[in-house]
Amino acid sequence: MAQEITPPIEKVVSMRGIIKRFPGVLANDQVDFDLRKGEVHALLGENGAGKSTLMNVLAGLYRADGGSINVFGKQVDFGSPREAIEAGIGMVHQHFMLVPSQSVTENILLGLDEPRFRMKLSKYNHKIAQIAEQYGLHVDPEAKVWQLSVGEQQRVEILKMLYRGTNVLIMDEPTAVLAPSEIEELFITLKSMTDQGKSIVFISHKLQEVMEISDRVTVLQKGRVTSSGLNTKDVTRADLARLMVGREVVFRIDKKAVQAGELVLKVNQLESFNDKGIQALNGVSLNVREGEIVGLAGVAGNGQNELAETLVGLRPITNGTVIVNGKDVTNKPVKLGIRHGISLIPADRTKVGTSPNLSITDNVIMKNYDQNPISRGWRVNASEAGKYATELKESYDIIVPSINTSVRLLSGGNLQKVILAREISSEPKLMIAVQPTRGLDVGAIEGVQKLLLEQRETGAAVLLISEELEELLSLSDRLYVIYEGQIMGELSDGDINKIGQMMTGTRLEQITEAGDN
Amino acid sequence: MPENGIVKSSSRWKFPYRVKIENRVSDPPKWYSPMLSILAVIIALLIGALVIWMGGGDPWAAYAHIAKYSLGSVGVLSDTMVKAIPLMLVGLACSIAFRMKLWNIGAEGQFFLGAFGASMVVLLPILPEDAPKWLFVITMAAFGMIFGALWGFIPGLLKARFNVNEIISTLMMNYIAIEWNNYFIYAVWSEGGFQMSRMFQRNAWLPRLSDLAKKWPFFSGLTTHFGLVFAIVAAIILWLILTKSRWGYEIRLIGDNPRAAEYAGISIKRNIIMVMMVSGALAGLAGMSEIGGVVHRLQGAISPGYGYTGIIIAWLAKLNPLAVILASILFGALILAGREVQPSGIPTLIQGVIMVSLIASEFFMRNQVRIVRRGEE
Numbered sequence: 001m002a003q004e005i006t007p008p009i010e011k012v013v014s015m016r017g018i019i020k021r022f023p024g025v026l027a028n029d030q031v032d033f034d035l036r037k038g039e040v041h042a043l044l045g046e047n048g049a050g051k052s053t054l055m056n057v058l059a060g061l062y063r064a065d066g067g068s069i070n071v072f073g074k075q076v077d078f079g080s081p082r083e084a085i086e087a088g089i090g091m092v093h094q095h096f097m098l099v100p101s102q103s104v105t106e107n108i109l110l111g112l113d114e115p116r117f118r119m120k121l122s123k124y125n126h127k128i129a130q131i132a133e134q135y136g137l138h139v140d141p142e143a144k145v146w147q148l149s150v151g152e153q154q155r156v157e158i159l160k161m162l163y164r165g166t167n168v169l170i171m172d173e174p175t176a177v178l179a180p181s182e183i184e185e186l187f188i189t190l191k192s193m194t195d196q197g198k199s200i201v202f203i204s205h206k207l208q209e210v211m212e213i214s215d216r217v218t219v220l221q222k223g224r225v226t227s228s229g230l231n232t233k234d235v236t237r238a239d240l241a242r243l244m245v246g247r248e249v250v251f252r253i254d255k256k257a258v259q260a261g262e263l264v265l266k267v268n269q270l271e272s273f274n275d276k277g278i279q280a281l282n283g284v285s286l287n288v289r290e291g292e293i294v295g296l297a298g299v300a301g302n303g304q305n306e307l308a309e310t311l312v313g314l315r316p317i318t319n320g321t322v323i324v325n326g327k328d329v330t331n332k333p334v335k336l337g338i339r340h341g342i343s344l345i346p347a348d349r350t351k352v353g354t355s356p357n358l359s360i361t362d363n364v365i366m367k368n369y370d371q372n373p374i375s376r377g378w379r380v381n382a383s384e385a386g387k388y389a390t391e392l393k394e395s396y397d398i399i400v401p402s403i404n405t406s407v408r409l410l411s412g413g414n415l416q417k418v419i420l421a422r423e424i425s426s427e428p429k430l431m432i433a434v435q436p437t438r439g440l441d442v443g444a445i446e447g448v449q450k451l452l453l454e455q456r457e458t459g460a461a462v463l464l465i466s467e468e469l470e471e472l473l474s475l476s477d478r479l480y481v482i483y484e485g486q487i488m489g490e491l492s493d494g495d496i497n498k499i500g501q502m503m504t505g506t507r508l509e510q511i512t513e514a515g516d517n
Numbered sequence: 518m519p520e521n522g523i524v525k526s527s528s529r530w531k532f533p534y535r536v537k538i539e540n541r542v543s544d545p546p547k548w549y550s551p552m553l554s555i556l557a558v559i560i561a562l563l564i565g566a567l568v569i570w571m572g573g574g575d576p577w578a579a580y581a582h583i584a585k586y587s588l589g590s591v592g593v594l595s596d597t598m599v600k601a602i603p604l605m606l607v608g609l610a611c612s613i614a615f616r617m618k619l620w621n622i623g624a625e626g627q628f629f630l631g632a633f634g635a636s637m638v639v640l641l642p643i644l645p646e647d648a649p650k651w652l653f654v655i656t657m658a659a660f661g662m663i664f665g666a667l668w669g670f671i672p673g674l675l676k677a678r679f680n681v682n683e684i685i686s687t688l689m690m691n692y693i694a695i696e697w698n699n700y701f702i703y704a705v706w707s708e709g710g711f712q713m714s715r716m717f718q719r720n721a722w723l724p725r726l727s728d729l730a731k732k733w734p735f736f737s738g739l740t741t742h743f744g745l746v747f748a749i750v751a752a753i754i755l756w757l758i759l760t761k762s763r764w765g766y767e768i769r770l771i772g773d774n775p776r777a778a779e780y781a782g783i784s785i786k787r788n789i790i791m792v793m794m795v796s797g798a799l800a801g802l803a804g805m806s807e808i809g810g811v812v813h814r815l816q817g818a819i820s821p822g823y824g825y826t827g828i829i830i831a832w833l834a835k836l837n838p839l840a841v842i843l844a845s846i847l848f849g850a851l852i853l854a855g856r857e858v859q860p861s862g863i864p865t866l867i868q869g870v871i872m873v874s875l876i877a878s879e880f881f882m883r884n885q886v887r888i889v890r891r892g893e894e
Contacts, residue, residue, distance in 0.1 A: 314779060335782030346780060355774040362769065366781040369766050379761045406544050 010037040012072055012168055012199050013058065013089070019066035020053050027053040029223040030067070035168060040190055040200045042214035042232070044207070044244055046441035050223040051203045055170045058201075059091035060084030071168075090161030091170040094177075096153050100146035104128065107145055108160045131162050136192050150300070151182035158189070169193065170201040175209055179299040180469070180500040187213050205244070205442075207237045208470075219243040244442065256457055260477065261290030262325075264430050264461035265311070270320035272310045280306040282485035283320070288430065288461040293452065295476030296465040299503055303485035304465045305347055308434045311463075312344045313337045324430055338367050343428030345419055347435045347465075349412065353419045356408035360400060361389040363407050364422045396421040413444035420451055431455055434465045449475060469499065481508075537887045545882060550835050553881060557833070557874035558847070565867045579858050586857050587850030595726065595739040599811060601842075601849030602741075603628070603820070605748035606803030607827030608834060608841040609755050614796040616759060616836050617772040619789060623672060623687025624800040625824025626694030627665040631801025632808045633698055634664030636815035639721045640706050640714055653721045654743065657809050658802060665801015666794040668694060673793030677786035683793070691824065702815055713816035723810035744806030749842065751799060756838040768792060800824060821852070829872045 013035035020028040027050045035041050043051045056062045058069065060078030069076050071087050078084045081091070098107050105125050109115065115124070125141040132139055137155040145153060154174060161169055171190075175183045190200055190213060204210050210217060211232060219226045219240065226243045265288040274280035280303045288294045298304055309315035311322055313334040321330045324340055346352040354363050365374050365385050373384045389403040398417045400410060407418060416436065423431065433452060437445040452475060455462055466472050472479060473494045481488040481502035489508025491498060498511055566576030587597045607624040614621035635657040638644055644656055672690060675681035699712075706714040723743040730737035759765040767788060771778040775785055803823065812819055830848055834840035848868070855864025 312780075313782075333782065333784075334779065338782050344780070351774070352776045352780050355770055355777045357773045358769065362766065365766075366770065366777065370763055375763055378763060379757075380763055380766050382761070401543070404544075409541075409543060 011035065011070075012037050014070040015054070015058065015067065016070075017067035018054060018057060018064050018069070020050075020057055020062060021065050022053075026223050028057070028064070031220070031223070031225055032228060033058075033218055033225075034229055035199050035201060036216075037199055038194050038197055039215040040194055040202050040213050041229075042202045042204060042210040042217045043220065044204060044210050044217055044240060045220035046205055046244060046443075049220040049244075049441075051205075051220055052172055053223075054220070055091060055172065055201060055203060058084070058168075059089055059170055061091075085161075085164050085166065088165065088167040089170070090164060090166035090168070092154065092157045092161060092172065092174060094172050096157055098145045098153060098156060101144060103142055103144055104139055104148075104156050104159070105141045107156055108141075108163050112164075128159060128163065132159060135162065135196070136189050137162075149182075150177045151179070151185065154178070154186070155189070162193075167197070168199045168201070170203070172203045173205070174202070175204065175206065176467075177300060179503050180496075181504055183209070207240050207244075210240065211237060241442075255453060255475070258291040258457055258459075260292040261459060263287055263289055264325055265463065266321075266323040267311070268321045268323070270307070270310060270322065271318045272306050272315055273318065274303075274306055280485050281310065284482070284485065284487055285320075286463075286480050286487060286490075288463050290429075290459045290461055291456055292478070293456050293462040293464050293476045295472035295479040296463060296482055297469060297472050297479055297499055297503060298467070298482035300467055302482050304482060305434065306485075307482070308344060308346070308432050308465060311337075311432055312342055338426070341427070341429035343367075343423040343426055343431045345423055345431070345433040345436050347438070349415050349419060350408070354407045354415060357406050359389075360393065360398070360403045360405055360407060360418060361385050363418055364389050364392050364425075366422060367426055392418075392421040392425060413440050413447075416440060416444065416448060420448065424451060424455065428455075428460055430461045430463070432463045432465070435467065436464070437466075437468065437471060445471075469496065534888050534890055537889045538884050539887065541883060541885055550882065551840070553878040554833050554835060554840075554844075554875065557871050557878055560874045561867045561870035564870050565863055568866060569863060579863070582857055583850065583854040585854075587854035592738060593853070595741040597846060597849045597853050598741045598745055599849075600853045601845040602744040602748050602810070603803040603807050603823045604826055604830055604845035604848050605842055606744075606751060606806065607800050607823050608830035608845050609748075609751055609838055610796045610799035610803070611827045611831035612834065612836045612838055612841055613755060613759065613768070613799070614792055615831055617768045617788065617792050619676075619792055619796075620684045621669065621672075621687050621793060621796050622684055622828065623668065623690050623824070624796070624803075624827045625820060625822065626687070626691035627668040627797040627800035628804040628807075628820055628824050629691075629694040629698050630668040630797075631661035631665040631804030632815060632819055633694075633701065633804075634660035634662075634801060635805035635808045636701075636706070636714060636717075637664075639717045640815065646718055648720065650720045650722075650724070654723060654809070657721065657805055658747065661801045661805025661808075662798040663801070665804065666798040668801070669793040669795075669797020670790060673790040676793070677789045698815065699817065702817060706815060708814075714814045717809075717813045721809065722813055723806065725810070740811075742806070742810030744803075744810045747802055747806055748845075751802065752838045752842055755799075759836075759838060800827070826852075826868065829868055829875075832875045833871060 011034055013033070015031065015033040018028050018031040031050070031054055033054060043055065045051045053062065057064045060081040060083050063079065071089065076087055078087070099110065105121055105128050108128055109124060128141045132141070137159055139148065139152050139155045139159070145156065148156065154177070158169065174186060178186060194200060202210070202214055214232045217230045217232055217235065217240065218228045221244060267284060267286050270281050270284040271279065272281040284303070284307060286294070296304060306315060310317050313329065313332055313336070317331050321328060323329070324342055327340060329337055329340060329342070350356060365388065368374055369380055374381055374388060386403060392398070393400065393403055396417045398414050398421065400414065407415060410418065436452065437448050440448065449471070452462055452464065464472065464476055478490060478492045479494065479499070480490050481499055483503060483505045488502035488506065491508070498508065501511055502508060562580065566580070569576040569579050586593050588594055607628060610624045610627065611621060638653065638657045638660050644653060668690060672681070672683050672686040675686050676683045702712050702714060708715045725742045726736040726739035759768065767778065767783050770781065770783060771785055771788055779785060804819070807819055808815060826848060830841060830844045833844040851864050851867060858864065
């Protein structure tokens with residue numbers, strides 16, 4: 001493989017005029033895309049721009065409604081991912097498709113014709129270890145998948161594709177689930193793959209990563225290509241942002257100076273279990289004041305969700321106390337928390353935050369259906385509820401045909417607006433926002449962030465739990481970092497290096513000690 | 518996604534049109550759901566007709582016969598209503614539970630316990646034999662509902678406390694309920710060794726239309742009893758609860774997304790128990806009205822599976838309490854006059870096909886089907 005030194009102009013994939021429709025949406029409109037041998041080609045665009053759709057077409061998951069695809073000089077029309085893999089195209093999805101109880105090798109061999117009957121695992125373990133070595137993908141072939149970190153699981157997915165002889169690897173937002181150090185490692189792997197002649201499509205909406213890793217960039221906006229195959233060296237972040245959104249994006253957030261006031265939330269030595277009965281919170285202490293956004297950084301699954309749930313009363317606290325505005329709300333019913341002005345924007349918009357088959361009205365009255373004026377005696381006053389919903393629809397600019405529409409039909413951004421409208425209009429004293437901008441496009445992110453800042457200005461205490469460092473840094477006044485259910489330290493200087501180390505389990509004291517020495 | 522089957526592209530001739538199934542991107546119109554219910558009934562009747570025809574019968578004549586002997590005159594209409602009353606009440610019982618996605622399959626058992634509770638008032642006795650009729654009616658109704666509610670409370674509590682699957686527990690409790698009744702009719706209240714209690718005295722009977730015949734001869738011979746008033750009042754109250762009340766909102770929210778309900782601070786456990794009790798009370802009231810209005814004694818064969826038919830009725834009515842009344846009358850007619858056609862075969866078949874069609878029709882609530890030209894769309 002190494003001796004194939006070919007000029008970089010060699011095209012491995014060429015897609016022409018790809019059209020893909022979904023009910024009511026034109027996801028790809030006459031999209032052209034080229035991939036050269038040995039390059040990392042970033043596919044940039046907002047959510048819903050059609051990046052994943054285009055690559056799903058290339059990987060054989062969807063079939064295009066129009067256009068042609070040429071792979072290694074041959075016209076293709078994939079009917080299934082298997083055919084795409086046979087042609088050398090493999091995709092690593094955002095959500096991994098692994099069997100947790102099986103080993104790495106078993107997962108990689110799953111679905112293949114070889115081995116036929118006897119597994120002969122040791123032979124394949126060896127083979128896979130070799131490939132892993134070749135590309136610098138450090139993972140133990142004999143480990144069970146459930147024992148692996150998210151980063152390692154991603155490596156298994158990449159290995160799976162490499163083992164199948166993939167020459168074109170499509171990575172769908174691979175960094176979304178990774179810690180900063182893991183991202184670095186991934187980038188090293190990607191480089192080593194391109195050095196060995198593989199081509200990589202890197203789907204992302206994160207500008208700084210695209211700038212860092214890619215050789216060329218194609219930008220999609222609303223299903224159309226706004227610029228194709230730009231050399232990354234020749235463009236700036238601001239250029240890309242403009243191409244992506246179609247307008248200038250101001251990266252600086254207008255954050256007014258607000259004097260932090262009284263202590264609103266005081267969490268002391270909180271302990272709790274997760275759904276599997278494993279200790280998820282291990283003595284978390286933190287506090288949030290009026291007029292302050294306090295960030296909680298951390299890699300997904302380090303107890304953030306459990307913390308949010310314990311604070312509002314959804315999850316039992318096994319030890320420690322939660323005090324809101326001087327009142328002890330430890331293990332108190334959810335409703336009491338709501339009455340005390342605790343509001344939660346849950347991480348899962350569809351499974352927790354809203355009720356999919358109920359109307360906008362029924363969803364916005366979720367927390368005040370039993371309060372005047374919406375509740376009147378034993379009944380819900382439908383006309384008051386409708387009035388309330390209409391008001392919120394207008395003031396939060398929720399784009400729906402009517403307030404009777406089921407919320408399952410709403411886009412992610414609009415759904416989040418429904419939740420925010422409901423939570424903010426309750427005038428909370430403490431707002432806990434978990435991943436409030438995840439999966440939203442740039443325009444919607446701006447809107448959500450603005451609303452959070454407004455909350456801060458009106459004197460609410462905001463606890464912002466997020467995995468987006470950039471967002472945390474730009475919005476928060478202070479920052480805690482959580483790792484395996486423990487707070488690693490508190491920062492207000494926004495030092496990315498320190499945060500990165502803390503996110504992977506180093507305590508702030510240890511970092512400063514090391515610095516002093 | 519529609520097409521991930523392996524379709525090799527080739528120059529083979531393809532049919533120029535194809536069926537395309539898409540997720541709905543907007544809510545279906547309001548008339549859509551009732552239309553599907555009506556369609557389910559029509560399909561069931563057509564399939565029933567086909568079976569009758571294949572068996573050498575004349576479907577048109579058979580259906581005409583059913584219609585005539587269930588709705589054709591005031592007399593038979595009244596009999597149809599008698600059949601429809603317990604169906605209405607169990608249909609309502611299922612509707613409230615199903616709204617919360619609580620699969621109470623135990624209306625049958627709750628029906629039997631309701632009948633037991635009502636009988637207790639007369640047979641234990643709780644009221645003196647010569648107590649006034651109105652007192653009997655009220656007390657029997659109360660006891661029927663309390664015992665039905667108790668039979669709903671047990672699986673409700675098990676579900677709330679230990680997450681016991683209510684489908685299994687309510688179904689199993691049906692058998693316990695039947696055997697419980699059997700014990701009393703074989704041993705305790707048996708009349709002269711027969712497997713039934715003594716006939717209730719007249720003042721423990723629910724008033725009938727024929728009781729009014731002295732004043733208005735028009736009503737003579739009509740068997741429709743006071744249970745109809747219970748059923749209609751229950752339907753209206755339930756409709757108010759489900760569509761207008763705070764509690765109805767909680768039930769709707771829990772039914773659609775229990776995690777969201779919990780997040781909104783609504784107690785799911787408390788609601789499981791309460792809904793199971795109301796559901797049980799309604800089925801119990803059905804048992805009471807059957808005992809007090811039709812049978813006038815406690816005996817074994819008081820239900821030809823009303824509790825199970827209630828499930829179909831609730832679905833046919835799309836869990837709308839007012840529509841339950843109409844669906845029950847339809848089923849009452851089918852049960853009453855269906856017997857004229859065949860004791861069990863065709864009428865049961867039609868009920869079954871209605872249920873299957875209804876379940877299948879849910880697909881059309883979620884998806885729309887279009888026929889498109891290949892390559893064009």
